[in-house]
Amino acid sequence: MSHKLLIINPGSTSTKIAVYEGEKEIFEETLRHSSEEIGKFKYVVDQQSFRTDVILKILEDNKINITEMDAIVGRGGLLKPIVSGTYSVNDNMLKDLKENVQGEHASNLGAIIANEIARSINKPAFIVDPVVVDEMEDIARLSGVPELPRKSIFHALNQKAVAKRYAQENMKNYEDINVIVAHMGGGVSVGAHKNGRIIDVNNALDGEGAFSPERSGGIPSGDLARMCFSGKYTLEEILKKITGKGGFVAYLDTNDGRIVRQLASEGDMKAKLVYEAMGYQVAKDIGAAAAVLCGKVDAIILTGGIAYEKMMVDIIKEKVEFIAPITVYPGEDEMLALAQGALRVLNGQEEVKEYK
Numbered sequence: 001m002s003h004k005l006l007i008i009n010p011g012s013t014s015t016k017i018a019v020y021e022g023e024k025e026i027f028e029e030t031l032r033h034s035s036e037e038i039g040k041f042k043y044v045v046d047q048q049s050f051r052t053d054v055i056l057k058i059l060e061d062n063k064i065n066i067t068e069m070d071a072i073v074g075r076g077g078l079l080k081p082i083v084s085g086t087y088s089v090n091d092n093m094l095k096d097l098k099e100n101v102q103g104e105h106a107s108n109l110g111a112i113i114a115n116e117i118a119r120s121i122n123k124p125a126f127i128v129d130p131v132v133v134d135e136m137e138d139i140a141r142l143s144g145v146p147e148l149p150r151k152s153i154f155h156a157l158n159q160k161a162v163a164k165r166y167a168q169e170n171m172k173n174y175e176d177i178n179v180i181v182a183h184m185g186g187g188v189s190v191g192a193h194k195n196g197r198i199i200d201v202n203n204a205l206d207g208e209g210a211f212s213p214e215r216s217g218g219i220p221s222g223d224l225a226r227m228c229f230s231g232k233y234t235l236e237e238i239l240k241k242i243t244g245k246g247g248f249v250a251y252l253d254t255n256d257g258r259i260v261r262q263l264a265s266e267g268d269m270k271a272k273l274v275y276e277a278m279g280y281q282v283a284k285d286i287g288a289a290a291a292v293l294c295g296k297v298d299a300i301i302l303t304g305g306i307a308y309e310k311m312m313v314d315i316i317k318e319k320v321e322f323i324a325p326i327t328v329y330p331g332e333d334e335m336l337a338l339a340q341g342a343l344r345v346l347n348g349q350e351e352v353k354e355y356k
Contacts, residue, residue: 003070003346006117007338008055010075010109013038015051019064020339028335029058044106045098052113072118073342074110075334076130078102081152084133084160084198085353086341089115089125093355102132126352128341129157131205133198140200140292154189154204155304161337162303162329163193170299177298180289180324182282182316184306185332186255187243188212190285192292200292202285207242210281213255213306216246217281248274257306265311279315286320297324304332 002022009016013035019027031054041047059066074089077097087093089111097108111127118125133156141149159181167174175196182190188211189204202209202218211217219242228238241250249255251274252263263271290297300320306312307330317326344350 003343004068005339005342006059006066006069006072006114007335008072008074008110008114008117009334009338010051010106010113012106015055016335017055017058018335018339019059019069020336022343023336023339025335025339027062027064029062031055031058044104044108045100045112047106048109048112048116051109052116055113056117066117067121069121069123071123071342071346072114072125073338074112074114074125074127075107075338076127076132076157077108077110078105079130079132079355081132081134082130082355083135083353084129084156086126086128086345086350087353087355089118089127090355093127096355107131126342126345128338129160131156133160135197135199136201137199150208151203151206152198152201153206154191154201155183155185155187155332156198157334157337158183158303158332159189159191159193159198159201161333161340162301165329166299166301166327172298178293178296179299179301180286180293180297181301181303182286183304183332184212184282184302184312185304186213187215188217188278188282188285188304190282190289192289194293200289205243209285211247211278213248213257213260214244214246216242216250247278257309257312261309261311275312276315279312280319283316283319286316286323290320290323295323300324300326301329302326303329305330307331 005020007018013033015031017029018025079096080101093111094115097112114125131153134152136152143150163179163181164174166179167177179193181193187204188209189201190209191198191201207216209217248260252260252271260271260275264275286300300323302313307328313328345352
C-alpha cells in the first residue's frame, strides 16, 4: 500500500498544498493570502497559526482526513548550510527557523507548519533539500576577499530532482554521473553535479551568476561599491537592485519572461538584446561548470519555468551543445520532489538525516 503524504510549500502570498499517494498526486490547491491578511503579522513566523488553520479548513472542506497521512512534508527554509537529503523536523531546526538564523523567508514556515500538523496526528514531519544545501568543495568557496566567502544558496530541491530523474531515465545511478543543471526561473542557478554532489553552484539569491527576470546576477563590484557610497541609495534600495528589481525588471519593467520573449519576437530590439543576454550569461555559467567538471559531462539539463521557452532554450543550446547532450525538463515540480524525498525515507531507500 502506498504511503499517503501531505505536502506544504509556503510562498510570500500563497501556500501550496498537495496530497500524494506514493508518487501520485490526488489533491492540489494553492491558497492565496491577501496583502491585508499577511500585513497583520509583523514577522513571517507569526503567520504560523493563520496558515495552519487555512490549510486544515481546505482539507476538511475537501473531505481529506488528516489522520490518514503517513507523514507531513514541508518546504525547507533558510537553515544553516546542510548536505542534501531528507531531514526530520526537530527542535534544533525549529529554533533556527524561528530565529531566522539565515534570514526571514516564507519558506521557513514549511517545517514549522508541517511539525504542528504532524504532532497533532503523531506522525513524522520532514523537509527535503532546502535552498541552503551545501556540497561545495573548499576550492569553490574562495571569492578573492576572505571576509566574503562564496555561499551555496540555490534551487537545490529542483536541481537534485531533475538530476536524479535524468539518471533514472537513462538507467544510471545519480552517484555515477556528472551533469550540469541550469535552473531558470525568477532566479538562475547553474550547478556542477559530480557523482551525486553539487560541488559548485552560484548563489542564486544574492548576486552571482547570470541575471534573471528579477535578479541582477554578478555585477561589476567596483562600480557597485561606488554606487553604495554615492549617497543616492539606501542599503535596502541597493539590495532590491540585486534581488527583486534586477534583470528583466531593471531593463524592461517586467519579470515575465513570456512578455520579454514576445516583445523580442515582435522586433523590440532592446527586449531582444536583454533576452539574448540572459541566455548568453546562462551559457557562460554552463561553460564554467564544464570546466569545474574537467569537461567530463554526461548531460546538460535545462529546467525551471523559463525552460518552457523554446527561444531561450535555443539560444543556450547553440552555445553549449558542443559540451554534452542537452535535456530539457521545463518547470519545477517541487511538490512531487518533496513527496519523493519523504518516500525514499519511508520506503527504506534512504536514511533520514538529523539537523544539528
